[in-house]
Amino acid sequence: MKYLIALAAILFVGGFLDGTYGADEFRHFNDWSKQEKLAFTSFVALQAIDIKQTVWGLKQKTPDGRWMFREANPVYGARPSTGKVLAIQAIATLGTYYVLGKAPKKARRRFYMAMIPIKLAVLVRNNHIGLTFSKVI
Numbered sequence: 001m002k003y004l005i006a007l008a009a010i011l012f013v014g015g016f017l018d019g020t021y022g023a024d025e026f027r028h029f030n031d032w033s034k035q036e037k038l039a040f041t042s043f044v045a046l047q048a049i050d051i052k053q054t055v056w057g058l059k060q061k062t063p064d065g066r067w068m069f070r071e072a073n074p075v076y077g078a079r080p081s082t083g084k085v086l087a088i089q090a091i092a093t094l095g096t097y098y099v100l101g102k103a104p105k106k107a108r109r110r111f112y113m114a115m116i117p118i119k120l121a122v123l124v125r126n127n128h129i130g131l132t133f134s135k136v137i
Helices: 002-019 034-058 082-102 105-128
Strands: none
Touching: 034 082, 034 105, 082 105
16 A cells, blocks of 8 residues: 555656646746756655655564664654655655746756755665665665
């Protein structure tokens, strides 16, 4: 069921990106340069890996039944459900897309230059504490 929810969220967000569901103010993607499209797609892919790491990690228990990990992001709370993680990330992605679409090109570039390394740092940290890519993906 969780994979169906994730697939539905991806398709829903994808529909906004290509303008299927969105009003004119949501149809920026086709107007962006190839580099901007690649940067935004990379950002979304990093978010998807972060979601997968988070959901997998929150389900792990020690042999004596205690939870191994807790969510560090206070927005989610210590033990968020898969649905809550997906919903917050989907809203954040749509909000980011909307704001970037209204922003000047220079601001978009600065956003990507800041957020992609931050997302990578989060993924590397997750990997370092035990949420390894080989276990998650």
